[in-house]
Amino acid sequence: MDIHVSKHAIKRYRERLFDFRSSDEIIEKLLRDIAFRGRRIESRPAASGKCYEVIRRGISIVLVIDDESNATILTCLGNEYYRKWLKHQDMLRIPGRILFSQADQQHADLKPLRIFRRKADYCQVARPSISMR
Incomplete structure (x- = not known):
């Protein structure tokens, strides 16, 4: 061959x-x-x-x-x-980012709930802002 x-x-x-x-x-x-x-x-x-x-x-x-x-x-x-x-280098880079999907980026009222710093948490959580008036 x-x-x-x-x-x-x-x-x-x-x-x-x-x-x-x-x-x-x-x-x-x-x-x-x-x-x-x-x-x-x-x-x-x-x-x-x-x-x-x-x-x-x-x-x-x-x-x-x-x-x-x-x-x-x-x-x-x-x-x-x-x-x-x-x-492991890729795993360490991802937690510092705030990740939103394309659909979430269209809504301006979304704010990040928190940024995870632990290795086990790979995704970021976002929720709509709630105004209490």
Whole structure:
């Protein structure tokens, strides 16, 4: 099987595994090794061909198999530690925001009830202002 490694996959490998010293050839060889010997753990949506998440030695890639003889490595997802760290970074950013839906933004009398600061609270609550006259 002929495997093509995209420039994007090499770039993401460097960024997500913090390996800026290795040459492109070494990274291509490593990514091809993951594609050949790795374990398919999840199917991904694809416009054409079959798309899989493949993992080996803790490093995940996205592999698209066009036909029986051609495949392309689209991106490198990183190792499990990077992915967990990234997931928690997103969780920490969301609680500081006030989130309203499109329908809520049309009503000017909506005010935020409170802004949650705890990790478990991911959404913001809004309620209409009530005037007691």
